[in-house]
Amino acid sequence: MSRADERLPEVTEAPLPAEEARGRLVRSASVITLLTLASRLTGYARDKTIAAFFGASAASDVFYTAFRIPNLLRQLVAEGALPGVFIPSYAERRKNGSVEDARLFAARILSALTLLVSAITVLGILFAPAIVRLLAKGFASTPGKIPLTIYLTRLMFPYLCFISVAALLQAILNAHGRFAISAMSPILLNLAIIFGAVVLAPRFREPTVALAVGVLVGGILQMAVQVPAARSLSAIGSWNVRFSDPDVRAVFFLLVPRLFGFGIYAITIALSTRFASVFGDGAVSYLTFGNRVIELVRGGFVISVSTAILPLLARQALEDDRAPFKDTLRFGLRLVAFVTIPWAVGLAVLRETVIAALFQGGRFGPAATAATAQALSYYAIGLFFISSSTLLVFAHYARKDTRTPVFCAAADLAVFISVSIALRPWGVASVAFATSCGAIANFALLLGFLRHREGRLGLKELAATLARVLAASAAMALIAGRGAAWLLATYPPRSTGERLLFLAAATLVGMLVYLGAAILLRASEPREFVRLLVARRGPRP
Template identity: 40%
Template structure:
């Protein structure tokens, strides 16, 4: 296992180094946005408008599509027919692009309705609703662009070229920083500068992938291929993974719905908390999951069961080794970290206290989120999509129930007596700190999802812990 483990480690190192650069710039981005815009109704509108296509990006591009595409790509590549491989990539790109072009057009046309669905609390404020819908019309095409970027990244990852794919988010961060500092002061609606930056970043992220694909000999004009057998296989695998691969993102979007009824600024505090928690998860957890999926798929195709188990065991150990100390650091240092990074300009001490509440609770789920990033590919590499879906649906339903229960408990404990007489919506909108319950519910649901996947692997006899866990 020494050579394969060394190969995995090099892949993780290459992916993590670029992701680390992206996450550091992401922190700088959040610092600049907090200083320039603060935490208010306008920033809440932007984060809702960004979260909707970003949710779909993680669901389709980084989630279901990538997890279905990589094993099928490995299978087609193993046949040794370069022309067939190139045609397969072209057919996949054409089909994915065509479907997402229609989805994007519908999203722009129905932006106002989408805001009603995903942030119903804004219906009581027509100005905030209109601003959010206008921003969503600008950001929604990002979904199509970044999904095609994910297709290109999947091809590069299959050739063990992880660095370029991991570098692409750097472009998004640079565009948003530049827009906040230099474009926003010149616009009638300053916050719209961030939306235009996202659209530009989507174009640039896709463009930088194309030369690498050409060098590998797999770049050609996209073609519609919905009837192509391997494309149809991706679709069959992809549909059930829509839930299984992205339960954390679905939970985050449900949090957006509830947060739209809460104290002004809750969306921004949750987005900032998610950004800080995603720092170690993105640098290491996502890197492990991305690198280990092609390796597990190859072991499965060659029926190397022992190699499959060793690779998975290595991934789980590495994820836990990083996630546990990161969790302790985030929980203990949440307030000084947020104050140091973000308490500048229009971002004040009250915002720091509120973001600390959600970061502390959400970070408790980091070990579960990281381990799921490694466990889920163990199912997808074997083209088993049903098991993660069942686990994800259970976890999602429990998360929704916990959101309501925990928010209700905090209202009972924290809300001023005079607010209870004003009705439920008024109580929610005027009691700060209730967003803390959403982070707590997401963390608990993450552990439920992890437990189900762990037990399923043992029932199927796919994984047995290797010696040395207690050393």
């Protein structure tokens, strides 16, 4: 056996026992969560920097709209379709084929992906004017806003090439149980954008161009930092374009339905931006900053669980015994419910305090805080459903079913459009509330279809968890929420430091009340999580 083969052992071990599989999931998710939390904190620092220097203004609207276009494609590649279809196929080759087969498969997918996203980048640059006018028709009322958005869109589109390669490298590393490097790589993007805002912006006639430069540099760094880890595994070969390879065609065939699903998602985002753009300057930024807070939770924990769970589900989906697959999915949903529901309640109760502590200052004033807080409260309604849908989509992908999520996404879009139009007098809040309503519909359909195809999923256990979590969250809102309201009225914080200190104290008290109530209600999740976290580690898969 060659030295490379020793680095990349074939996966022929027996399926993991449920207890050990849960333990690995918890430990992997914990590592990813810690690193992702660091990434989200630097992401907050990035948004705080942009808010301080640009406020919720026409300039910030332009940057966020221009970045949203290549970032939409990044979400397709990095957080959805590519890992979802690549990891199950790669796991199957590691199990049933040779080491060289797996390496060749990865090299050919990487080569084909590079050519594909390069072509998309060229088309995006050419058609940027049409894309921007479709996304942000309301910008035309402000002179110069549309041309600047087009310029920044063209400047940032190559980011898609770098982040797509980084996403495939991440999928390969995750399939080998290596999560740390990929989880920390977004920190580099955030630091690059902060550098652009603080150091480069004063040197540009149009300061937002410096932010775009930071995005490009960050994308390059995210790709480059993962290359040594992938090479150390000898997991990818040299450039190898072979579109005639049936394995490559199979992966891209599975990708096609997801592309339709992405098209639906892109329409949702485009309509969200378009609906918001007619509500005046700052409206897009209100939604962006409100959604950023939701992403601190969803990205800090839920994406971590999803990233850790997909390789495990992909291996379990290959087995005849469906019990481990269902057990892993149900356990993941219970963890998501236990974490996201109290956070959603807390964010809704302390919405203005949260936004003021995180963003108020500089050109981001009290009016922007109030508008963003309103959007946050409506986004919070859908936090559990959006988060759980991520796991359910990955469960469908693990079964090599990429069509069902497309249908569910279409239903999400239909609900979003209907609610947005019906509640347009609400202003910006209508877009946030419509997003949550669409997420609820998406979750219900994804779960229903999975139960129809897999049989009983043990949803009574999940329902019991939801009941205890809701009761504990209500206790938290009643006790910690009233205490926070009294403290705010008696000793109102006057500076950013005081607001952050108050928010940290309120969060700590709320967590203690919630955990205490959950334990009194005999919730098993806290004890189970700690037990699995400290359990003896088995060998890396």
